[in-house]
Amino acid sequence: MTVDEEEPASPGARLMQTPGFGICIYAIMGYMTIIDIDLFKNELVQTLVKHPRFSSLLIEKDKRLGKYSWKRTKVDIEKHVFAPELDPDMESPDEFVEKFVSALSRQTLDPTKPLWEIHILNVKTSDANSTAVFKIDHSIGDGVSLISLVLACAAMRRSSNNPGVEYLPVMPSKKQKTNIGILVVMKRLFLSFWTGFLIIYYTLIDLIMVLATMLFLKDTKTPIKGERGVENSPKRFVHRIFDLDDVKLVKNAMHVSVNDVLMGVTEAGLSHYLNTRYGATTEKHTENGGEIIKKSNNTLPKDLRIRAGISFNLRPSPSVKDLIEVMDEKRELMGMWGNLVGIVLVPLTIALEDEPLAYIRRAKSTMDRKKLSLAPHCIYVLLKLLINFFGTKAAVLAAKNVSYKTTVGFSNVVGPKEETNLFGHPLSYISPTASGFPLALVINYQSYGNKLVIAVAADEKLIPNPHQICDDLHNSLQVFKEAVIKKGLVQDASYLC
Structure with a gap:
């Protein structure tokens, strides 16, 4: 696409530009060294800017229907990269970075230039020697696509510095199993019929639940449940870095997926966090003329309805090699880019379990059912039809009605298996999050090398202590780890793969 050519924006991109639904993605990237600003800018020009x-x-074509198109332009890197002068010996640099990102989320991106910017903070925190905050309008792409692009930028520069050598980051891959035999064929035939029935059944159930939620069904009012207008309230962004090997240990011992473990961690962590919040109110009564204050270890109300909206990627993420060819102008995007994400509602059981591993077993059962449901695909198609026939405002109204009546946003994005050099500097961690969402709490998990980063975006008024959520999530993982070792489900900590 040349400077004069235009390309219609996808339905997802149009949706993100609707007033009141302006979602921005933030990739908080910690680096192992101080960032050389000139080198960083030069690397951006040679990689990211070529995408x-x-x-x-993003040009508005029809305001009533919310139609937009992409038009190529020349990028002035000085208008996209900002590096404020900071005191390297400041007190509480971690708190400074948190407040900086929170303040950044209150500012809108300039529509007269490409919808992204980067803020370089050369100050040492507890997790890195410097931080780069990428702010990207969600209309540019979804989280999975953007992670693929980050890896492509890293591989592209390594290859250019070593002509003739191709560097592609190693991504986790699924193991392929091969079975041969007539009994296996018969078993697969039977399972295919049964699976087909379950797919139809679970899809109908999920669609009915989404429709009911849109119309009347809402979660219980809790200290983490937002109300209408929550997307406009100030957010605080915090993160915590886990050891990914701990997650893998529990995964292998329980014979589940990493996503199952993280759902179990989320359910357990929120149960303990809410128990603490409800426990802040003590029960008082009088006995024999004196006042007695009673506290219970379990202060959770019964029958809490709390659901998480989980993002499902509906297509394979663009390969690193394909994106390198796009930036080298050897091929077009050809539909491999954009927002192609479906949402599924997942119920969370908020309770203090005597058996810690019950959280993981329940998470696996729930996620196995959701994997069979085609509801995310159906919801995406329905939103697309709403946008095409009634405009983006109708689609936003439907999406917000569902979000307002649920409690938590959840995502898990898989990163590279090895640490990499990005924009001329060694990358320490990636912490993804977002603003503008109609929820009071969003939890994102991001793997990178042997690290797992949990990023929490929380409403500052409803959730004044988001670090406590991180603590409870981390503690829950440690409890799971100790439980599988104590039960003898894993004999040796080297049982990791």
């Missing part, structure tokens, strides 16, 4: 979406304006 069509990062060098295009």
Whole structure:
């Protein structure tokens, strides 16, 4: 696409531009060294800026229907990269970075230039020697696509510095199993019929629940449940870095997926966090003329309805090699980019379990059912039809009605298996989050090398202590780890793969 050419924006991109639904993605990237600003800018020009979406304006074509198109433009890197002068010996640099990102989320991106910017903070925190905060309008792409682009930028520069050598980051891959035999064929035939029935059944159930939620069914009012207008309230962004090997240990011992473990961690962590919040109110009564204050270890109300909206990627993420070819102008995007994400509602059981591993077993059962449901695909198609026939405002109204009546947002994005060099500097961690969402709490998990980063975005008024959520999530993982070792489900900590 040349500077004069235009390309219609996808339905997802149009949705993100609707007033009141302006969602921005933040990639908080910690680096192992102080960032050389000139080198950083030069690397951006040689990689990220070459991507069509990062060098295009989003032009409004039809305000009533919310139609937009992408138009290539020349990028002035000085208008996209900002590096404020900071005191390297400041007190509480971690708190400074948190407040900086929170303040950044209150500012809108300039529509007269491509919808992204980067803020370089050369100050040492507890997890890195410097931090780069990427702010990207969600209309540019979803989280999975953006992670693929980050890896492509890293591989592209390594290859250019070593001509003739191709560097592609190693991504986790699924193991392929091969079975041969007539009994296996018969078993698969039977399972295919049964699976087909379950797919139809679970899809109908999920669609009915989404429709009911849109109309009347809402979660219980709790200290983490937002109300209408929560997308406009100030957010605080915090993160915590786990050891990914701990997650893998529990995964292998329980014969579940990493996602199952993280759902169990989320359910357990929120149960303990809410128990603490409800426990802040003590029960008082009088006995024999004196006042007695009673406290219970379990202060959770019964029958809490709390659901998480989980993002499902509906297509394979663009390969690193394909994106390198796009930035080298050897091929077009051809539909491999954009927002192609479906949402599924997952119930969370908020309770203090005597058996810690019950959280994981329940998470696996729930996620196995959700994997069979085609509801995310159906919801995406329905939103697309709403946008095409009634405009983006109708689609936003439907999406917000569902979000307002649920409690938590959840995502898990898989990163590279090895640490990498990005924009000329060694990367320590990636902490993804977002603003503008109609929820009071969003939890994102991001793997990177042997690390797992949990990023929490929380409403400052409803959730004044988001670090406590991180603590409870981390503690829950440690309890799971101790439980599988104590039960003898894993004999040796080297049982990791």
